[in-house]
Amino acid sequence: MIEIKDLTKQYGKLTAVDNLTLSIPAGEIFGFIGPNGAGKTTTISMIAGLLAPTSGSVEICGIDMLKEPKQAKQNIGYIPDRPYIYEKLTAIEFLQFTADLFSMTNSMTKEEFRQRAESQLKIFSLLDWADALIESFSHGMKQRLIMAAALIHEPKVLVVDEPMVGLDPSAIKMVKQMLIELADSGTTIFMSTHTLKIAEDVCDRIGVIHKGRLIAKGSVKELKQQAVLKRQAKNQQHENGDNVDLEQLFMMLTESEQI
Numbered sequence: 001m002i003e004i005k006d007l008t009k010q011y012g013k014l015t016a017v018d019n020l021t022l023s024i025p026a027g028e029i030f031g032f033i034g035p036n037g038a039g040k041t042t043t044i045s046m047i048a049g050l051l052a053p054t055s056g057s058v059e060i061c062g063i064d065m066l067k068e069p070k071q072a073k074q075n076i077g078y079i080p081d082r083p084y085i086y087e088k089l090t091a092i093e094f095l096q097f098t099a100d101l102f103s104m105t106n107s108m109t110k111e112e113f114r115q116r117a118e119s120q121l122k123i124f125s126l127l128d129w130a131d132a133l134i135e136s137f138s139h140g141m142k143q144r145l146i147m148a149a150a151l152i153h154e155p156k157v158l159v160v161d162e163p164m165v166g167l168d169p170s171a172i173k174m175v176k177q178m179l180i181e182l183a184d185s186g187t188t189i190f191m192s193t194h195t196l197k198i199a200e201d202v203c204d205r206i207g208v209i210h211k212g213r214l215i216a217k218g219s220v221k222e223l224k225q226q227a228v229l230k231r232q233a234k235n236q237q238h239e240n241g242d243n244v245d246l247e248q249l250f251m252m253l254t255e256s257e258q259i
């Protein structure tokens with residue numbers, strides 16, 4: 001569902017993303033983790049079609065993002081790390097605005113759209129605020145509205161940059177559950193996160209990016225084995241991967257790369 005081939009982005013002399021190749025099948029939640037400045041947002045912006053790569057390609061549901069951007073983007077829901085939102089609109093008006101961007105409302109009556117929008121707001125516990133101005137919303141409510149808007153056209157692929165920033169524990173639980181349910185129904189999810197516990201809880205596979213390069217990928221269990229092998233090769237020590245949590249694993253993988 002997401003095919004990334006030899007994807008590279010250079011900013012002058014800096015290679016922010018270096019020859020990234022990844023294949024993410026339908027229904028998988030793929031977590032992208034890495035230190036600050038590793039290249040996560042740059043990668044996500046290229047997958048979402050917001051940033052042109054220097055070289056390489058991205059295919060969404062078999063559609064090439066560079067060659068057919070409009071068709072490819074119809075299949076994507078994108079949740080940015082720093083969302084822009086029109087505060088003078090109500091929640092329903094914002095969903096209507098987003099749906100119009102995807103030409104959804106051409107094929108729906110006003111009543112059908114209202115029903116779709118309300119069911120989306122209900123999922124994100126915002127139904128009671130459907131007709132309230134967004135400027136009266138808390139940060140967490142705005143985040144949840146952005147998520148509702150990203151899913152209004154029922155995309156096959158969801159691309160999320162730092163999904164849980166600013167959410168309280170109950171909202172985090174709700175979003176985790178929502179991501180798992182979406183994946184169970186076949187949606188492919190690519191998400192970057194700094195919160196390793198969230199990656200561990202929801203992701204089927206994780207990719208670790210460091211200085212623009214993918215240095216490891218696999219299930220949490222596979223990554224733990226890789227990290228222990230790397231450390232053993234370096235220190236000649238014998239460790240058991242079962243005792244390593246994702247934070248230690250992340251440090252092991254990125255530390256050994258720095259040497």
Ligand code: ATP
Nearest residue numbers: 011014015016034035036037038039040041042043
């Ligand atoms: P963080 O976790 O801090 O959000 P990140 O992994 O998302 O980091 P990116 O934002 O993709 O990292 O940045 C990767 C590298 O590219 C960094 O060195 C950053 O300074 C650089 N970079 C990002 N955007 C630009 C730009 N528009 N012009 C020049 N350099 C950029």
